[in-house]
Amino acid sequence: GQQLNQSPQSMFIQEGEDVSMNCTSSSIFNTWLWYKQDPGEGPVLLIALYKAGELTSNGRLTAQFGITRKDSFLNISASIPSDVGIYFCAGLNYGGSQGNLIFGKGTKLSVKP
Amino acid sequence: IAGITQAPTSQILAAGRRMTLRCTQDMRHNAMYWYRQDLGLGLRLIHYSNTAGTTGKGEVPDGYSVSRANTDDFPLTLASAVPSQTSVYFCASSPGNGLGYTFGSGTRLTVV
Numbered sequence: 001g002q003q004l005n006q007s008p009q010s011m012f013i014q015e016g017e018d019v020s021m022n023c024t025s026s027s028i029f030n031t032w033l034w035y036k037q038d039p040g041e042g043p044v045l046l047i048a049l050y051k052a053g054e055l056t057s058n059g060r061l062t063a064q065f066g067i068t069r070k071d072s073f074l075n076i077s078a079s080i081p082s083d084v085g086i087y088f089c090a091g092l093n094y095g096g097s098q099g100n101l102i103f104g105k106g107t108k109l110s111v112k113p
Numbered sequence: 114i115a116g117i118t119q120a121p122t123s124q125i126l127a128a129g130r131r132m133t134l135r136c137t138q139d140m141r142h143n144a145m146y147w148y149r150q151d152l153g154l155g156l157r158l159i160h161y162s163n164t165a166g167t168t169g170k171g172e173v174p175d176g177y178s179v180s181r182a183n184t185d186d187f188p189l190t191l192a193s194a195v196p197s198q199t200s201v202y203f204c205a206s207s208p209g210n211g212l213g214y215t216f217g218s219g220t221r222l223t224v225v
Contacts, residue, residue, distance in 0.1 A: 033213050042117075042203050042216030043156070088155065100146070100171065101214060105155035 006089050006104030013079055014112050021087060021107040022073040029091035032065050032072040033101065037086045046087075047074070079111050116140070119204050119217035126194050126224050134189040134220050136204030144207045145187040146171075146214065147179060149200040156203065162187055163209070194224045 006023045013019060023032070031050055035043035047058050049065035049072060056063055062075045076083055089104040120135045138145065147159040148171075158171030162181040176198060178190045187206075191198055201221050205214040 035216075040218075042205075042218050044216070045213040048213050100158055100161055103148075103156040105153065 004089055004091055004102055004104040006107055008107055009105070010108040010110070012110045012112065015079060015081060017079055019076040019079055019083070019109060020073060021089075022071065023089035023091075023104050024071040025091055025102075026070070027091075028069040029093055029102075030069075031092040032063070033090040033092065034061075034063050034072070034074045035088040035090060037088065037106075039085070043088055076109075079109075081111050081113050084109055084111050117204055117206055117215055117217035119202075119220050121220060122218070123221040124223070126191075126222060128195055128224055129193050132191045132194055132222070134191075134202055134204075134222070136187045136189070136217060137185050138187075138204075138206045138215075139185065140206060140208075140215065141184060142206035142215070143184070143209045145181065146205045146207070147177070147187070147189045148203045148205065149173065150203060150219075151200050159189065159202075194222075196224045198222065199224045 004023050004025050033048050034046045036046050037043045047056050047063040052069045053067050054065040060077045086106045086108050088106045090101040092101050117138045126132050144163050146161045148156040150156050157173050159177050160171055160179040162168045165181050165184045168179050181187055201219045203219045204217040207214045
């Protein structure tokens with residue numbers, strides 16, 4: 001089946017540093033999504049990308065949908081302690097009988113004050 | 114506040130027992146999903162439902178069953194729990210057509 005390769009698996013950074021993580025797939029997706037999961041909570045949608053080449057920002061977060069539709073990256077600028085959590089990429093192909101998200105395995109971010 | 118409610122928040126269950134995890138949404142979303150989250154494996158789809166009255170199998174459906182009698186509720190049943198079903202279970206919903214999912218806060222299940 002379809003799989004997403006998300007990297008890095010974990011990151012330890014200093015407060016104020018920029019962060020970059022990415023996802024790649026052997027399959028094409030119509031939509032790329034980025035989620036953040038805080039400890040003890042469910043994932044929360046950060047950014048949704050619907051067009052190849054699309055670049056979207058949400059505050060300090062910026063994400064891009066790759067031109068080939070097989071990859072996406074998420075950047076976080078000027079990290080702060082509350083950025084700590086697990087970030088998941090997810091690919092979606094919809095239409096037909098189902099439209100289910102395929103998740104990457106996540107990037108665990110730790111921020112040192 | 115609109116969203117998804119999961120119950121219970123956590124449970125310790127004896128192996129062989131039957132258990133139903135509850136999930137209710139008040140957003141009138143058509144589609145609902147059950148995922149399990151395990152360390153190093155990310156989120157894996159168990160079952161899904163695109164509309165009330167229909168269900169389908171995801172990546173890891175064995176040992177689980179679901180029903181979708183109405184739009185709001187999507188319970189997940191473990192007929193005879195086994196220790197490998199120890200996990201955190203997340204319910205999610207979506208309006209469909211490629212829009213993002215909304216997740217519940219999860220149920221932490223330990224089968225002993």
